Amino acid sequence: MPIVEVVDLFKRYGDVPAVDHIGFVVESGEVFGILGPNGAGKTTTLEIIEGLRRPDGGRAVVDGVDVQQHPREVRSRIGMQLQQAGFFERLTVDETLQLFAAFHRRALPGSDVIHRLQLDEKRRARVDTLSGGQLQRLSVAVALINDPRIVFLDEPTTGLDPQARRALWEVIGSFRREGRTVILTTHYMEEAQHLCDRVAIMDHGRIVAQDTPRGLIRTHAPGTTVTVLVDGGQVRFDALPGVQTVQQANGEVILLTSDPLGTVHALMELNRSGEAIFHQLRVEEATLEDVFLQLTGRRLRE
Amino acid sequence: MRGFWVTVKMGLRMYLRDRGAVFWGIVFPLILMTLIGLAFGRSDSPSFTIAVVDQSGGLLGRGLLEGLRQVPVFRVEEAGDTEAALVRLREGRLTLVIVVPGAPSGEPIRAYFDQARVTDSQTALVILERFIADANLRLARAPQTLRLQATGIAGRIQLRFFDFLLPGILAMTVMQTGLSGVTWVVATYRQRLILKRILATPAHPAAFLGGLVGRYTLTSLFQMAVIMLVAVLAFHARIVGSLATLGALIVLGTLVFVGMGFAISTVSKSPEAANLLGTAISYPMMFLAGTFWPKDFMPKAMQPVIGLLPLTPLVDVMRGVSARGDAVTAYLPGLAYLAAWGAVSFLVAAKRFRWE
Ligand SMILES: Nc1ncnc2c1ncn2[C@@H]1O[C@H](COP(=O)(O)OP(=O)(O)O)[C@@H](O)[C@H]1O
Numbered sequence: 001m002p003i004v005e006v007v008d009l010f011k012r013y014g015d016v017p018a019v020d021h022i023g024f025v026v027e028s029g030e031v032f033g034i035l036g037p038n039g040a041g042k043t044t045t046l047e048i049i050e051g052l053r054r055p056d057g058g059r060a061v062v063d064g065v066d067v068q069q070h071p072r073e074v075r076s077r078i079g080m081q082l083q084q085a086g087f088f089e090r091l092t093v094d095e096t097l098q099l100f101a102a103f104h105r106r107a108l109p110g111s112d113v114i115h116r117l118q119l120d121e122k123r124r125a126r127v128d129t130l131s132g133g134q135l136q137r138l139s140v141a142v143a144l145i146n147d148p149r150i151v152f153l154d155e156p157t158t159g160l161d162p163q164a165r166r167a168l169w170e171v172i173g174s175f176r177r178e179g180r181t182v183i184l185t186t187h188y189m190e191e192a193q194h195l196c197d198r199v200a201i202m203d204h205g206r207i208v209a210q211d212t213p214r215g216l217i218r219t220h221a222p223g224t225t226v227t228v229l230v231d232g233g234q235v236r237f238d239a240l241p242g243v244q245t246v247q248q249a250n251g252e253v254i255l256l257t258s259d260p261l262g263t264v265h266a267l268m269e270l271n272r273s274g275e276a277i278f279h280q281l282r283v284e285e286a287t288l289e290d291v292f293l294q295l296t297g298r299r300l301r302e
Numbered sequence: 303m304r305g306f307w308v309t310v311k312m313g314l315r316m317y318l319r320d321r322g323a324v325f326w327g328i329v330f331p332l333i334l335m336t337l338i339g340l341a342f343g344r345s346d347s348p349s350f351t352i353a354v355v356d357q358s359g360g361l362l363g364r365g366l367l368e369g370l371r372q373v374p375v376f377r378v379e380e381a382g383d384t385e386a387a388l389v390r391l392r393e394g395r396l397t398l399v400i401v402v403p404g405a406p407s408g409e410p411i412r413a414y415f416d417q418a419r420v421t422d423s424q425t426a427l428v429i430l431e432r433f434i435a436d437a438n439l440r441l442a443r444a445p446q447t448l449r450l451q452a453t454g455i456a457g458r459i460q461l462r463f464f465d466f467l468l469p470g471i472l473a474m475t476v477m478q479t480g481l482s483g484v485t486w487v488v489a490t491y492r493q494r495l496i497l498k499r500i501l502a503t504p505a506h507p508a509a510f511l512g513g514l515v516g517r518y519t520l521t522s523l524f525q526m527a528v529i530m531l532v533a534v535l536a537f538h539a540r541i542v543g544s545l546a547t548l549g550a551l552i553v554l555g556t557l558v559f560v561g562m563g564f565a566i567s568t569v570s571k572s573p574e575a576a577n578l579l580g581t582a583i584s585y586p587m588m589f590l591a592g593t594f595w596p597k598d599f600m601p602k603a604m605q606p607v608i609g610l611l612p613l614t615p616l617v618d619v620m621r622g623v624s625a626r627g628d629a630v631t632a633y634l635p636g637l638a639y640l641a642a643w644g645a646v647s648f649l650v651a652a653k654r655f656r657w658e
């Protein structure tokens with residue numbers, strides 16, 4: 001049963017479309033990810049669905065409610081974590097949640113939410129003494145305070161160290177187990193791959209592909225990648241055995257191959273005969289990063 | 303509604319944790335009052351000027367006059383006419399008027415004092431009573447003992463400098479709360495996307511913005527109470543009018559200038575720019591509106607401008623009520639003008655308000 005429907009959404013700033021006629025459907029209870037680099041239009045998309053910005057075309061329906069017609073009704077049914085938004089620095093964690101709870105018709109006890117986000121020992125600490133990771137968790141706590149069925153998270157783990165990121169992944173996993181629908185944006189392909197049931201890949205305001213992570217890899221980057229750092233020599237990589245596509249980025253050459261053994265063998269031959277010099281040969285399963293590379297010719301993070 | 307009250311409650315906590323706000327709202331006005339008071343306000347002498355109207359023309363009057371002259375803090379004048387002396391009392395130029403009755407009448411000695419200056423007059427009366435008691439002892443063989451009858455009369459109050467200065471300082475602080483405090487805070491909330499967080503909730507925005515206004519109204523009343531207390535205890539400033547009326551005026555003034563603060567914060571992008579604009583508007587007003595010295599001290603050419611400033615009517619009415627005990631009804635046109643500024647400010651703010 002679809003719980004969020006986005007149809008032909010369009011928004012531009014000046015002449016540049018930030019969101020360029022996109023559409024997708026999120027099923028109840030799934031974790032849906034929007035994966036794309038900075039400036040792809042992820043935040044704009046999310047904030048239109050949340051009713052914070054007006055689209056120039058198209059519509060979004062959340063839990064059966066049209067966002068443009070009833071933005072406040074939509075906001076009462078969802079929880080949202082905003083990218084970059086600040087807090088009242090002179091309030092404590094506890095007080096912040098009390099304040100936001102007062103703006104909702106229905107709210108969970110602050111202590112429950114604090115406990116779930118492992119902020120217990122920071123309960124009485126002022127917000128301006130929190131670390132980046134703790135602030136991010138407080139931000140998610142605010143999104144959870146009204147016990148929403150649908151949770152929007154805008155780059156929830158950006159800027160966190162790997163350990164803090166894993167902890168937040170745990171929390172988001174628990175949302176899914178409770179039957180909440182989660183819509184999150186990220187520019188970390190590991191995050192999308194690890195957390196999401198389905199992923200929409202976004203670039204320049206368009207959704208270039210959407211499917212399960214496996215489905216995306218199967219369709220757009222099947223097989224294995226071989227990555228080498230080239231240090232001289234002219235090589236026709238696409239003529240090597242098994243090679244399907246050749247991508248170059250930051251001096252690295254990334255070969256998507258259906259015959260990893262054959263490709264590596266040929267590369268070693270070239271290296272031995274001195275026709276070309278390679279460093280740092282890597283052989284990896286294809287990931288969403290490769291899907292993005294195949295679809296756009298660029299990496300997610302430059 | 304819950305959003306409104308919790309915003310007020312949390313706003314008060316934030317205020318109490320904000321040293322800057324407490325400094326600008328309480329400490330700074332007190333420092334200013336002290337400095338200005340020290341510079342201009344040292345005109346009070348601790349002596350009492352007493353006029354004696356001697357109707358007896360005899361020993362009693364002479365003796366009293368001689369006796370009173372012995373008291374070091376009394377400056378004693380002889381006056382011929384009771385009415386003329388009472389006029390001078392009303393004008394605040396005399397502390398006591400003593401009338402010694404004609405010799406055979408058996409009437410008591412009358413002392414008139416100004417009701418509005420009870421402390422000064424009481425001191426003088428106590429000294430006078432002691433003196434009469436002594437005189438009775440010494441004149442034990444006189445045909446009749448002396449009695450004293452004290453009568454308070456309503457005088458035109460003599461403004462002492464701190465009585466004059468205090469309401470000006472209060473009005474100035476109310477203005478600063480709106481033009482410097484609110485502009486900074488609202489623009490900061492906007493720039494740091496705190497307002498956007500509020501917008502992200504289903505609550506009506508008025509709950510939060512109204513809560514902010516409520517918070518400023520309460521902190522303003524608190525600040526004014528502290529300033530008044532210090533002014534009365536440390537500087538012996540006198541508040542003649544009703545405190546409830548003053549409180550109502552403080553609330554009105556706060557609403558108007560908080561509205562102006564909101565309006566200004568919609569014009570500027572950054573908190574720094576909003577604050578600078580607020581300060582640029584409030585400083586000239588502070589010096590022109592009769593806050594620290596009478597408006598008449600300003601050049602004649604400036605007077606029309608001074609009349610248009612929204613701070614001017616607030617200073618006038620607060621001074622009238624606080625220092626002279628005037629009724630607010632005497633200031634209705636000014637109050638209406640002030641309220642109009644508030645209404646226009648809130649309209650501009652409502653029309654232009656941006657959440658991010
Ligand atoms: N308020 C705005 N005014 C002008 N341009 C904007 C605004 N918000 C976003 N954009 C532009 O729209 C594009 C998409 O931005 P955004 O949705 O924030 O991307 P993402 O969240 O994927 O990084 C960017 O090119 C950005 O510069």
Ligand SMILES: [Mg+2]
Nearest residue numbers: 042043044083
């Ligand atoms: Mg973004």
